[in-house]
Amino acid sequence: MPTISDVAKLAKVSVATVSRFLNDSGYVGKKSREAIKKAIQELDYVPSEVARSLSTKQSDIIGLIIPDIKNPFFPELARAVEDTAFEYGYTVILCNSDENELKEKHYFQTLTNKYVAGIILTSIFDQGTNFKKLKIPMVALDRPLEINIPTVTTNNIEGAKLATQFLIDKGATSLLCVGGPKEIRSSKLRVEGFQEIIKEYPIDSHIIESPYDFETAETIIFDYLKHNPTIDGIFACSDASAIGALKAIHKLNLSVPEDIQIVGFDGIQMGKVVSPSLTTVAQNIYQLGQAAAKMLIHQIEGKPLENTSVCINPKLIERETTRKERT
């Protein structure tokens, strides 16, 4: 691999000049410029990222910390981040935290030690102390943190309201809200949205909690429905639990949407494929990831952020787990 000094020699200038040329910093005469261009071409020279990082204490790597890429929500998010990073010349390191605080800390260590340019984080922890120390650009994604860093989220309350209202409009009279783990703020907000609509109507409502995992959700919902046969509408705070609900209902020999209607939340691919296909409040996952990556890169490149926080509106997608007509 040729180095900057090879280029300098060939172009008959100093390394300093080549460096200035490369970074567009300081003056470089016309003739030098041409000579350097030619030399770079000829040698097929590419600056060493590593050396550059050592010198500037900054790399072109972005760290992406998510709970688990296997969770169907994250591949698309990761893809959006990677695409955007690619577009701006960055590269992304993928970290699966498993929502484990220790692992998350470890990754922070590792990433900062690599002089990453910035970090995008989907975390349930609110490590005010951990983060403040390192003043590296960050953005929180999907799950708002209490601490004050730029954040990209879906408008969870709005989405939940949309879903709940829809269920009511479709004639549901006894609603069950399946919330997610209470540590997850977005889940709390969705439940809040549910409640806000409910309190405007004189209808029966129930709230339970379940992990975002369709197998567990299925058994929890199965039990609950067995003991509460009046329920005829379910708002699940994630598509995963909505799918669990679907299976639970089938097991009870009831049918969807005739006996019970379901609206999920997230808009993952799987929702299209189950039958009946899932009516859901779809987050614009790609846009979420893209916005986060752009905000991060803006920070990295020292551009001012117009908004310190972006909130993307979800969209209700009507499919087959809700009734076509109002009953």
Added chain:
Amino acid sequence: MPTISDVAKLAKVSVATVSRFLNDSGYVGKKSREAIKKAIQELDYVPSEVARSLSTKQSDIIGLIIPDIKNPFFPELARAVEDTAFEYGYTVILCNSDENELKEKHYFQTLTNKYVAGIILTSIFDQGTNFKKLKIPMVALDRPLEINIPTVTTNNIEGAKLATQFLIDKGATSLLCVGGPKEIRSSKLRVEGFQEIIKEYPIDSHIIESPYDFETAETIIFDYLKHNPTIDGIFACSDASAIGALKAIHKLNLSVPEDIQIVGFDGIQMGKVVSPSLTTVAQNIYQLGQAAAKMLIHQIEGKPLENTSVCINPKLIERETTRKERT
């Protein structure tokens, strides 16, 4: 951030000694050893990966190049690779190539420029020339390449045979094999396996080709089935196309498995969730990724590879798209 020379000063030894201590290379006296340990503790010192990379021309980063993390096959693979990397102290950069040769090349550039320790690659291109130049550790994953680098794959032929035989045993008499894009070697092998079984039986068989994407697969299969109403068994070379087949059959108002039985290939999560749930030849995706990462790390650390190529047997999972009893 403290540096090695801070440690050296505090421990009253030279940087060279600290370095030797850190890397377990060369002698370090007992007293120095203790002093260094203490100094490291006190300063909370962590060696700079970047500086180390510049010096050794090798980092602790592994590059993972896959077509698209959104493709349901890859998240689990990526997770396995990341887990294994984590366990051994490596970190992974995620690259989505979109099966685009240019993009793939670009990533190779970028990765080698970062002195990555090694690369795991799932590619349909056989860039003999591109690869040979860079003699960095590599392993090919899932899709065998023609060139001679260590490879981890599923036993595709065996899996296809399993599926085909199963369909025949369940009474299918006119089989359709839905192959994937012909550039993908694993898909070719699956079709081969299908043919090997077929030729032993006096039954009707058809082979068509479809991208690994359930929407396109659905329309292709729909058309084909319409013109070939005798078909009563489908072996799809991917779960995605199997799901497409399922939808196509429903659209034709036929039922699964009564009219047509289906067996997929891959074992992605979605297969569990469709209804009827998908009988499939499941690859052990996690094991695939883990094996690849281990092989790579072995190479990186200069340990001899026992096998230059690992082939993992898939397993038939019987679910609901095939009949319970032989007809």
Added chain:
DNA sequence: TTGAAAGCGTTACCAC
């Protein structure tokens, strides 16, 4: 056993 110093490939300051 240990330390001095060169080298890894850049950047950036300062003098010319």
Added chain:
DNA sequence: GTGGTAACGCTTTCAA
């Protein structure tokens, strides 16, 4: 406009 050179933080060779 340009070049010399220290500095980034580490490894490694060589001599002591």
